[in-house]
Amino acid sequence: MIDRADVDAAGAFTDKGYTLTDTPGVHSIYKRHTLLAFEEMKKADAIFFATYYNHAFSRADVMFLTQLGRLTQYFSYNKIFFLVNAADLAEDTEELESVIRYVKRELESFGLEDPPVYPVSSLQAGGGSRPVSGMDNFMEAFEQFSYEQLQGIVLEEGRGEIRQAVRTLEDMMETAALDASRQQEKKQQRLNALKEAEHQLQAYSFALEVDMMHREMEELLFYVKQRVFYRYYDLFKDYFTPYAFQKERSFAEQIKRQTNSLVQEVFLEFDKELQATGYRMEQYMKERSQRIAETFSEQIPESMLSAFHWELPQFDSFSSNEQPPLDRMTFSFFSSYTSYSAFFMDQQIKPFKDELEEELRPPADELLEKEWGQMRDHFTGQWERWWADFAESWKHNIESSRRIEEGIEITYTIEDVEQVKNLLQSRFE
Known part of the structure; x- marks a missing residue:
């Protein structure tokens, strides 16, 4: 399977260093194409x-x-x-x-x-x-x-x-x-700050962060169902309009066909909402990871912060593998709707819309329950791995800074440092 193909082409656009990516997926019937398109757009x-x-x-x-x-x-x-x-x-x-x-x-x-x-x-x-x-x-x-x-x-x-x-x-x-005694005093202050930062790291309960992440995910999934069934009414009007039916053809066959198409689109909406929810979870974890890093940075003396470099993490996107239970949906109430004129002119369309919605809600709940489990496992593993890597890196930085601070001696002059500072500031301006 071909994932990508690179084409080199000279032109006014590419000569300026821009790279164009033509994505599949916008009109594709294949789910993988759509996922690939959105992954590329995110990057x-x-x-x-x-x-x-x-x-x-x-x-x-x-x-x-x-x-x-x-x-x-x-x-x-x-x-x-x-x-x-x-x-x-x-x-x-x-x-x-x-x-x-x-x-x-x-x-x-x-x-x-x-x-x-x-x-x-x-x-x-x-x-x-x-x-x-x-x-x-x-x-x-x-x-x-x-x-x-x-x-x-x-x-x-x-x-x-x-x-x-x-x-x-x-x-x-x-x-x-400063004189020697004041230099030693400042040095001890920095060492004490590093010791406090180490205690803060050891005492931090990341289990609370995992619990917060789960609650965020539960809330997002709760609103997924609300939004899809809100969209259901608009989708229903698209599929069940008199113009979509032909009077001379079997009404029973047509209503089944339109219902099947509508149901497929409703569950496609669930799929897209879940994709968006996965992206929202990625953003949530990025924002929380940044806030966690900032919280720990507050304990580090400002003169040492340059040694505590960290980058905003990238998390793998969530992709649903669940299939909607369409094969188990029988819609037994179809037998009550057999006439074009009764359906549209006698307003049988209203109870039909409500009955169909009631039929869709249980399989939607079943789907979301399974997706909740998959999404929880997908992001919890990544979240815990990020914390393990961050904590290990932060601990290493504290230990390195402590060793440097304990062995450091003032071997530079104020004039030397000021010259470097002025050079940096001139570049900044």
């Missing part, structure tokens, strides 16, 4: 979603964009660009602006806040009419985003490292200016 610095000027969003588009809307709140910044291709088909500027407003409203209805939408024409861009193709406007916006957002993150991380180094150097200058 990407920016996402381009292209649609066509005079094509409405398909059902597959709607499902994909709704899922994307569920996840965007967990991105650290807004990284999605929407392109409306074939903008040259617009009769005039007014029509084009009307279409762009419509696309924005649709995207916002999927949970995508303030979506940036750019009309482009690949025909004009490739045919010598690039100035009017809209491509330059899009690229200008993207390059501004690349510089301000992406490079800004890297620069700010670098500035943070420099600020920390400057504080360390200032502490060294302060220490060097």
Whole structure:
């Protein structure tokens, strides 16, 4: 099975160092493709979603964009660009602006806040009419985003490292200016702080963190069921409309077909909600791990913090292996609904909708119970491994800092340290 294929191509975009990844999954019937697409989007610095000027969003588009809307709140910044291709088909500027407003409203209805939408024409861009193709406007916006957002993150991380180094150097200058007894006193203060940090590490009960993580997961799964059955009413209206039935054909066969399609989509909604829940759990553990590290950092003398470097962890995504119990769903109440006119004109559709929902709830509960067990095991193992690695690393850093502190002697002058500090600050500015 081919996981990826790399293609080297020279062009204005790639020559600037950008890498484009074309993902499968948006319209694929294969679950693995959809999972792969979202994994790539999570890792990407920016996402381009292209649609066509005079094509409405398909059902597959709607499902994909709704899922994307569920996840965007967990991105650290807004990284999605929407392109409306074939903008040259617009009769005039007014029509084009009307279409762009419509696309924005649709995207916002999927949970995508303030979506940036750019009309482009690949025909004009490739045919010598690039100035009017809209491509330059899009690229200008993207390059501004690349510089301000992406490079800004890297620069700010670098500035943070420099600020920390400057504080360390200032502490060294302060220490060097003290007499021997005061230097020894400060040294003992740092050693005491390291001893307290070691006690704090030993006393920390990570079992409470695991319990908190489980409660977070239970709450998220509780709302999964609520959201899916809220969506059930909208999905029902899509499948059970008079236009979806033909009077001259068997009503019994048609109602079974529409019901099967609806049920499959309802459980597909569960699958997508569970995928989003897994992503939310990843974000929860990242945020908690950062807070835990910050809590332990507060005990470390500031002049030593540079030795306690740690990186934000990456957790494996959750993928459901459970199959919905569709084969055990018989829908015996079907026999009560045999007439097109009675169903739609005599409002039998209302009790049918309620009966179908009641039939769906028990297998949904069964599915969520199994998913809860799988998700708990999946994330608990990773959470406990992260803590074991973090605690071991933190303990090692404490021991190393203690050995350095116990053996250190002041062999530098204030002038030496100040020269290095001024050099760093000049680079920072």
